[in-house]
Amino acid sequence: MSRHISNAQDISPTSKKWTVLVQVLESGHVQQSRLGNDYKRLILADSHGTKVTALIYSSHLRYFARLLTQYKRYYISNATVTRNDERYRIGTYTYSWVLSNKTLVEELVENTLAPISCHFEFTNFSDLHKYADSDSLQNVRAIVLQCFPSQEQDSEITSRRDVVIVNEEKRLLLLTLWNQYDEKEGRTLADIGPGVMIFGMRLKVTTEFYKQIHSYSGLSLTTRGGNSGFMINPPVSQELQMQEWYNGNREGLQQLLEQRTYRNSDILLPYPQDDDVISIASFVASWRTLKSSWIKGRTTFPRQDRSLWYTACANCQKSLEADLSWIVTCPSCHQESELEAISRLAIRIDDGTANLSATICSADAEKLIPFNATQLRDADEHECRSGSKW
Numbered sequence: 033m034s035r036h037i038s039n040a041q042d043i044s045p046t047s048k049k050w051t052v053l054v055q056v057l058e059s060g061h062v063q064q065s066r067l068g069n070d071y072k073r074l075i076l077a078d079s080h081g082t083k084v085t086a087l088i089y090s091s092h093l094r095y096f097a098r099l100l101t102q103y104k105r106y107y108i109s110n111a112t113v114t115r116n117d118e119r120y121r122i123g124t125y126t127y128s129w130v131l132s133n134k135t136l137v138e139e140l141v142e143n144t145l146a147p148i149s150c151h152f153e154f155t156n157f158s159d160l161h162k163y164a165d166s167d168s169l170q171n172v173r174a175i176v177l178q179c180f181p182s183q184e185q186d187s188e189i190t191s192r193r194d195v196v197i198v199n200e201e202k203r204l205l206l207l208t209l210w211n212q213y214d215e216k217e218g219r220t221l222a223d224i225g226p227g228v229m230i231f232g233m234r235l236k237v238t239t240e241f242y243k244q245i246h247s248y249s250g251l252s253l254t255t256r257g258g259n260s261g262f263m264i265n266p267p268v269s270q271e272l273q274m275q276e277w278y279n280g281n282r283e284g285l286q287q288l289l290e291q292r293t294y295r296n297s298d299i300l301l302p303y304p305q306d307d308d309v310i311s312i313a314s315f316v317a318s319w320r321t322l323k324s325s326w327i328k329g330r331t332t333f334p335r336q337d338r339s340l341w342y343t344a345c346a347n348c349q350k351s352l353e354a355d356l357s358w359i360v361t362c363p364s365c366h367q368e369s370e371l372e373a374i375s376r377l378a379i380r381i382d383d384g385t386a387n388l389s390a391t392i393c394s395a396d397a398e399k400l401i402p403f404n405a406t407q408l409r410d411a412d413e414h415e416c417r418s419g420s421k422w
Contacts, residue, residue, distance in 0.1 A: 037051055040052050040076075040084050050109065050110060051110075052107070052108055052109075053107055056103060057077050057103075057148065057263065058075035058261035070089070073085060074088070075261060077150040084128070085128045086128065087129070091133075092132045104145070105140040107137070108135065109137075110136060113128070114127060147269055157199050160253075161300065164324045170235055172197070173230075173231055174198060175198050175230075176197055176224075177196045177197065177204065179193065179221045179222040179225075180196075180365065181367070183366055192208055192214055193218035195218070198288070205252065205294055206253070207232065210255050221264065227275070227278055228264060230262055230263065233260060234260050235255065236253065236254050236255075237252075238253070238254050239251055250296075309326045312327050313385035315388075316386050331381055333380075336378055337378070340377060340412070341373050343355075343356055343374075345371065346371060348367070356409070377392050379391075
């Protein structure tokens, strides 16, 4: 007797003797729950495009080590069906499936990967600033232009890898992969090289990590702060493919990469609308929860208690105590690099409701003073030689 193949949308905790044909969209990393138990989350989709979250716990992980390969299709029968936590719901389907070593999982053997049939929603890079440092995670479709080497972060057992991506708006953006994402997806992207298409799912839009790691302001994506997932070269329809677009624009994209436009805050953070700007008093009152805001006010220059310039790695902008003439191996990006002078200015901003202190660097600082970093360095050295103030 042949089995009836059901639609995922029809499966509930009361369903019996059911089978659904699904395709594996995402195969997540093994994580730990708050109770210290290992688990793995997968995202599946049936032929009608219904997405399902599947969970594998602890002792059952080894059983599925060779099953549920990304992009392959499987018949899944009689998994345990539970109500989905709304925090992890990814579509209209309200349940999750829990897979155990008793769950019947059968691979559909195919010569070629079946095209993915479900719908995806992606955010334009030009709109990402609206979600900066919020809890709203975003999906992006992009081409990888450059994959930097993996780096150890601080003294913790932590690694990260920066990846430069671009979309059809020709906007370049930095994506930071942390720990397991660096080790798996980062290594895969580095091995493949430029030009690979990725779907980055549930990524956090941030300015915070960008400022901590690099010495300039900007916008980036990160796998920290969310249950991110990646689809590398997914078998999707032609309308979602980007290879033809990339091949036709490769020369121009290379120029943007050489210009490092992914560091350009004027591009990444467009000028705000009036209703995007809040008072400094409002920002100060809510800074613990409101991580990024637009403010405006009158700028003054307090006494500068430190040098107006510093030396930094020309590759990653990490501040380094070294002579500008040296060629160094940067301890942050691990690249052999020249050093460059970066301007730095302490300012105070007052809008009548309150005031705050800030430090601005590089091109942003040079908009407020008629000197560039080289001139500031020369003046500093002249002061040291003559003992006079400039």
